[in-house]
Amino acid sequence: MKKIIRIGLKALALFVVFNLAFALTRPVPSLGRLSLYNSVFPGRQRLPWGENAARDYNFTLNNLDAMFASHEIARAKPADEYRVVLIGDSSTWGFLLRPEDTLAAKLNARNLATADGRPMRFYNIGYPDFSLTKDALLLSRAMRYQPDLVVWLVTLRSFPIAAQSHALTQANSQEAQSIAPAVPITTSTRSSNLESARRDLADLVRLQLYGVMWAATGIDQYIPATYEPLQRDFDNDDSFFNLKQPLSEDDLALDVLAAGKRIAGTVPLLVVNEPIFVSDGRNSDIRYNFFYPRWAYDQYRVLMLRQAATQGWRYVDLWNAVPPGEFTNSAVHLSPTGSQVLADQLAVELVR
């Protein structure tokens, strides 16, 4: 019995020592940089995100270092590569699209080159869901990987101040707040306790493990055979985020877009108003789609054009570039063909 008590006490002591050391050193954020991707496993073509890890071989975590370390962008940049990063929401990330059907993949398939012959290589840094601050946060990290051009795909849904709160910005609140000081960002309580830190550590291990499945299957998102298609008929409702007509600059987080421009620095930045689904169903005279009443979206487009002119952004409005039949389960999610159409249109702009 004494032996048992001794074993128990030793185990307890080790448990306390390990937990204290873990709590004091907080190693998880820095451990995120250690990755088997791009060495043992091929780098992921998009940032890790998933709703069902067992089916997606992918899952959502908030450790930016780990996310980027698992991405193909983290590999050494070839000398002649013209590196283009695509920033945006789930549309850019490629929800319901296989890695080879995303916008970045379709652009890569075109084998574009710069005027001086450098091959253009596109990197998908899109990430669900809608938040300009989240996009800017990812852009600031992507800048570490020497992009030559930044393409930021935006849509009105990412602009309202109330939309800026995102799990990624909450988990990295200090960094996000420094990018967008005017935007109210709450700090995730999850990151501050020991149990969640242990969970984060387990996530880092899981991310490496799923590298095997990524390498073995090339799958990073489960795509069901059928899904609920996007809404085509709407209620007689023209509300948008409790905002009043007319839409003003103060309603939108335009300063975050300006911050993005600052983050990009001397690297050219192309802002693209991404395609949306335009419905012809019930009440489509007052709404373009589930997300947008016509008044808000039309005024947003005008505002964006004006901002681009005054702020000196390169701006392309591709809002209706994709036919309505090429949207999947939401007003911004594209089918493989829709993705191709957008890539074709964007390629024209890029070459120009």
Next chain:
Amino acid sequence: MNLAHIFVFTVIGVMAAVFARWRPSLWSIVRPWVMLVVSVVALFWLQPGTPIRNLAFWLPIASLVFTAGTWAITQKIARAELRPTLITGLVIVAVVMLLALLREVELPFTFLAARPPSELLVVIGLVAGTGIVLLMGRAFNLKPRALTLGIVVLIGLLIALKLEPITALLSTGLRALNAQNTAEASARDLSWLGFSYIAFRLIHALRERQNGKLPAMSLREFMIYVVFFPALTAGPIDRSERFIKDLRAPYSAEAADIASADALRRTLIGIFKKFALADTLALIALNEINAGQLRPGLWAWVVVYAYALRIYFDFSGYTDIAIGLGRWFGIKLPENFNRPYLKPNLTQFWNSWHITLSQWFRAYWFNPLARGLRKPSLHLTPVSMIFIGQASTMLLIALWHGITLNFIAWGVWHALGLFVHNRWADWSKTRGWAETSGAWGLLRQVGSIIVTFHFVALGWIWFALPSLDLSVLTFRRLVGQ
């Protein structure tokens, strides 16, 4: 068994060890009762839920009835034994009734997989079950035909539970009986906790009675042997005479101390193997979903290796936990694994993988069959005898896991492997290759281990997947197609 189950069983074990130290003589009296009550409760607690109404409560009762019924036909019941037998029966009935009363209580945690049936139904069920046991004891006690019939019934039930069309049919019948939707009937509806192991212990008892080797056991001892809680979910399949020796061993403080330290060590090792290693490997191990998604190449091999390691750590982890939990109560359950992936040939692999199952089949199938095949009237060559013996044994081991084409393919794979190894061993012996030492010997040993591991790992492709097509596709992916 999940971590909560293991934690509770360990706490009970620690309490038992402390009590034994404090009151050794009283513990000797109380110990079998504690083991019986905990095992009966565990039978209900560990039983997974099923969509068929109340079935999660009836299946453990059926396990108890089968066990008591087997005891009734295999044991000579002396008049002096009637009172203790009656007390054991009453204790079991009382435990089941108490569990049935949980129907009336709102527990803050989930204890049973489903709400028990009404008390009246449980009483009727228990009366019927007791009646069956009494009838068996009275009419069929020690009758040779009854022993054979018992074996046939148990094997028949095993076949019914492992053959999907029959299981689905049973499910349909049970659903109809409960006025449930029969269209949703599925073979998965009948998940009966540990029945494969319980049935094999019962068949062992029946066969040993036929051979006249079954030790005399009270109902209490027999119940503990068959439904001993650590070995319910994943074995091992102990032999009754060995188990009873441990159960009847007098308490010794010194032995108990060693056993407690061993119990803790084995349980912790088992938890690590099962919940840290196996469950982690499960994320990347071959399964019916990812098999169809694999791309040709080396990474497909990694997924197959992950399955091989996962199944080992999962199963041997559970065995460690079972052995560890048993040790708290002075029972030294037999080992089921002995570094199987480090064996240089398939014969040694099968002597170190799921050892108690292999031994069971050796005792009750291979050895009697080999004796039968040696009859001169059959005119069989030694080679054909070996082939028939090995092939049929491997096929039965495969069918024990489930009656599907894939399990049969797995059995055939190993049967052929064992036969080829047997022939190779004989052939190399005649050429003096069997005995090699030095660097060449070491190289040969390592090479043999690698080849054997790969043969076993590739064999798991049949075992892990639900269809031959998917297995063949996986093999094609491995070779780059």
